[in-house]
Amino acid sequence: MSEYQYYEFLAVDRPLDADQLRQVRALSTRATISPSRFVNEYQWGDFKGDSTKLVEQLYDAHLYFANWGSRRLVLRLPALTLSKKTAVPYALEELLTVWTRSGHTLLDFSLECEDGEEWDFETSWELSSLIGLRAELAAGDLRPLYLAWLAALTVWELAEDDEEEYVRATEPPVPAGLGDLTGPQCTLADFLNVDPHLLAVAARASDPAPPPRGPDRRELATFIAALPVKEKDDLLLHAALGTHPQPGPKLLAHYRSTTADRTTANRQPSPRSAAALLDAAAAHRTERTRHEQEAHRTAVEERSRAAARAHQRHLDRIARDLDQAWKDVDDLISQKNPTAYDTAATLLRDLREIHAQRNTLPEYDRRAGALRAAHSNKPALMRRFDTLGVPAT
Incomplete structure (x- = not known):
């Protein structure tokens, strides 16, 4: 130096x-x-x-x-x-x-x-x-x-x-x-x-x-x-x-x-x-130090609560028209590119959460399984379905 x-x-x-x-x-x-x-x-x-x-x-x-x-x-x-x-x-x-x-x-x-x-x-x-x-x-x-x-x-x-x-x-x-x-x-x-x-x-x-x-x-x-x-x-x-x-x-x-x-x-x-x-x-x-740690914990918890509220608002918007959301998933898959597959997988994850909140998970499994069967010849998409845990029909 x-x-x-x-x-x-x-x-x-x-x-x-x-x-x-x-x-x-x-x-x-x-x-x-x-x-x-x-x-x-x-x-x-x-x-x-x-x-x-x-x-x-x-x-x-x-x-x-x-x-x-x-x-x-x-x-x-x-x-x-x-x-x-x-x-x-x-x-x-x-x-x-x-x-x-x-x-x-x-x-x-x-x-x-x-x-x-x-x-x-x-x-x-x-x-x-x-x-x-x-x-x-x-x-x-x-x-x-x-x-x-x-x-x-x-x-x-x-x-x-x-x-x-x-x-x-x-x-x-x-x-x-x-x-x-x-x-x-x-x-x-x-x-x-x-x-x-x-x-x-x-x-x-x-x-x-x-x-x-x-x-x-x-x-x-x-x-x-x-x-x-x-x-x-x-x-x-x-x-x-x-x-x-x-x-x-x-x-x-x-x-x-x-x-x-x-x-x-x-x-x-x-x-x-x-x-x-x-x-x-x-x-x-x-x-x-104790006060700073407590303030940090409070801030983290508040950010988490704010994120949860924002996520729930996002789910509520999707839930207003579930049929359209399922159609959007199918349209994204039809684009046949990694970015669209990622977006489709994210939307499927949101749909599973909505069906879980409504106690209609069997319906989710049926519709997601049908998508998997229809597009089973797409390996990149199947890897994403595996990660999501989409069941095979």
Whole structure:
């Protein structure tokens, strides 16, 4: 199987300048490069650059996947919008790694699949379907982090067998809206192979997502007035210098996180253990399978009943004029070709069923036997009569 690798980088907050563009162009002669995007596909060879350093220094998002199963998504956000302290509780195993660099929090979602030999070449991703996660995280939506924790829990379950460890390990804070993911979050769940049954049971402890709305102007004004003077001065300084060109989202994220802390602090349920979640997912999977099997049986039975009703209507139409039906059989036999013989045999089978329903099978045997005697010199037809069980007179 030939190799395939996909690399993509996006600059969201600030496009690359001329010097930075020269730096990344030196890494690849075949890549599609613009001030905001770098993308390259490899059928052979490998990328010469350091993907992690490129995100730390230049880009805000990076996507990588290969046909042997490796997958990686790296997001860089200003630390003011998402702190390392907030994200770390969701980092389990090596599926999610969190670190800070130059005033940014970096999230590395990485998955090593074991089914690379079953790669579907129709399966692919682009950062355009995942980049919305960055804005969601900046706005305080932690569902992407919880999805990573669920994916890691599945990987952990497959790799470990220490039941006591599962009992001791508990879930991180459960964000609202797990039962109604956004488009980018659905793509992330697919990208990380999140078990849908595990997600379903995890969502039971998740409040509904609040309707999207802008901040209350009066509350926001009160919040800004209460900020430390140094924090406000730093925001204005960064905006003036262009070092952080989007102070608005950072300020709104801070405001939302503060109001969310006030409104949800008393609503967080007791954290569930990893063992409890995995057991509940197994039960959910079993129940869902039972429902699907029952639905399949019901559908099969209904199709069978519908076919029986249609067949009976067909028999009723033939039964309206049995003499004509017997004449049709004789006319078909007279055509002396296999297709006509097959049609005649099918009509004879229907006639036998009609006579059975009317308790007149002796009449059927008499008329079918007469046909057999009249056409006994036709071997191909006789074979069909034998199959039908038409008696010889």
